[in-house]
Amino acid sequence: LAKTTQPISMDSYEGQEVNITCSHNNIATNDYITWYQQFPSQGPRFIIQGYKTKVTNEVASLFIPADRKSSTLSLPRVSLSDTAVYYCLVHNNAGNMLTFGGGTRLMVKP
Amino acid sequence: KAGVTQTPRYLIKTRGQQVTLSCSPISGHRSVSWYQQTPGQGLQFLFEYFSETQRNKGNFPGRFSGRQFSNSRSEMNVSTLELGDSALYLCASSLEGLGQGLDTQYFGPGTRLTVL
Numbered sequence: 286l287a288k289t290t291q292p293i294s295m296d297s298y299e300g301q302e303v304n305i306t307c308s309h310n311n312i313a314t315n316d317y318i319t320w321y322q323q324f325p326s327q328g329p330r331f332i333i334q335g336y337k338t339k340v341t342n343e344v345a346s347l348f349i350p351a352d353r354k355s356s357t358l359s360l361p362r363v364s365l366s367d368t369a370v371y372y373c374l375v376h377n378n379a380g381n382m383l384t385f386g387g388g389t390r391l392m393v394k395p
Numbered sequence: 396k397a398g399v400t401q402t403p404r405y406l407i408k409t410r411g412q413q414v415t416l417s418c419s420p421i422s423g424h425r426s427v428s429w430y431q432q433t434p435g436q437g438l439q440f441l442f443e444y445f446s447e448t449q450r451n452k453g454n455f456p457g458r459f460s461g462r463q464f465s466n467s468r469s470e471m472n473v474s475t476l477e478l479g480d481s482a483l484y485l486c487a488s489s490l491e492g493l494g495q496g497l498d499t500q501y502f503g504p505g506t507r508l509t510v511l
Contacts, residue, residue: 317493321502328399328485328502329438372438376493381451383493385438 289375289386296392303360305389307373310354316382318349318356319374322367323388329372332358360391368393397421399488399503407509413474416506420467420488426450427469428493428500429461432483441484444469445492473508481510 290308297303309318317336321329333340333347335356340347346359360367370390376383400419408414420427428451429441440453444463461471467488473480487500 319500326504328487328504331499331501334499374438379451381443383440383453387437 289373289384291371291373291386291389293387294390294392296394297363298394299364300362303363303367303391303393305358305360305371305391306355307358307386308355309373309375309384312353312375313377313382315378316353316375317378318347318353319376320345320347320356320358321372321374323370323372332371363391363393365393365395367391399486399501401484401486401503401506403506404504405507405509407511408476409511410476410478412476413472414476414508416471416473416484416486416508418469418471418486418488418503420469420486421501424488424490424501425467426489426492426498427463427467428487428489429469429471430485430487431455432485432505433481438485441471443492450492476510478510481508483507 319334320332322332323329333342333345335347335349337349348357370388372388373386402417426445428443431439441455443451447463458474463469483505485502485505487502489498489500491498
């Protein structure tokens with residue numbers, strides 16, 4: 286089971302790019318990586334998902350190096366509304382091995 | 396399209412009681428997963444149901460159980476409640492489940508359970 290580690294908190298300012306890294310040293314060959322955003326009193330919201338290299342969608346990018354032992358969520362030009370907790374999830378393609386990171390509390394300041 | 400709904404949103408029980416939580420997935424989604432979220436342990440996977448069958452299970456005691464109905468709605472039951480069961484219980488639905496490649500899970504708002 287992959288152990289996932291994230292920084293507990295990060296601070297940023299509006300308009301900056303934010304990179305949050307998740308470490309998953311013993312990730313398995315058939316594991317995928319997903320990132321979620323969670324606001325208080327709400328369930329996690331899907332941001333982005335990938336297996337290797339780089340994935341980009343309309344809200345974020347996900348960078349996964351060749352060894353896949355870490356992944357970095359990149360949020361371009363953050364705003365105050367991006368203040369939330371961000372979780373990485375490593376899961377296998379059987380769906381029976383899932384490990385969430387402890388979450389990174391991102392504070393965006395004006 | 397309506398999102399994942401969970402009822403009730405808040406619940407207070409006492410030790411030893413049992414509780415049933417309900418989850419209605421997004422229309423067309425056949426997989427429903429349940430998670431427990433606590434400040435100490437974070438997000439932990441409970442189990443996944445697909446087509447009325449439990450397909451995957453996390454590392455929780457047998458007091459935690461669930462079921463899924465033919466319309467994909469799911470219920471989770473916790474018997475003999477303990478103080479440590481106080482948590483936010485989240486359900487998530489997806490088309491085919493996390494084990495099916497890059498399927499996307501959509502979470503509900505959760506049920507906040509407090510055990511006194």
